Amino acid sequence: MPNLIPAERIESKIYLIRGLKVMLDKDLAELYGVKTIRLREQVKRNIERFPSDFKFQLSQQEADLLVSQNAIPSKRHLGGFLPYVFTEHGALMLSSVLNSKKAVGVGIHIVRAFVKLRRILSSHKELIEKLNELEKKTQRHDVEIYSIFKAIRELMAEPNVPKKQIGFVRE
Secondary structure, eight states: OOOOOOOHHHTTTTEEEEEEEEEHHHHHHHOOOOOTTHHHHHHTTTTTGTTTTEEEOOOOHHHHHHHHSSSSSSGGGSSSSSEEEEOOOHHHHHHHHHHHHHHHHHHHHHHHHHHHHHHHHHHHHHHHHHHHHHHHHHHHHHHHHHHHHHHHHHHHHHOOOOOOSSOOOOO
């Protein structure tokens, strides 16, 4: 299957909202080659295929946040309504309800983009864990090195033993 859409183009349209990686209905419609209104119509006709963990509508605050974080250029980009967003499973389900060859191909590319993103995030988590482990070792080593320096300084310090006077003492 030829690469219809560059992976970077899909990846750039994946946002983290409510702790989930999602795509906007408008972006999915563009990728699938349909109008947003047609995409929404197909979702309504097949609503039983889209439980709340597959799709949900953004709140006004979430839409504002997308604009303020420059994820989208303006509210006008949303088409004048609060968009629906689709998780990886919802985006894949769209390919089955849109029912075209292009939809099947695009669905595969979208799933691959989500998988790639998940793999990247997983490797970042592993790196963070390794850094935390290294930091703990370093802190432990710092304590041990401090103890060594303290012992060396104590050995180098002149003892506080009173000196005996040499010679004849008169009484």
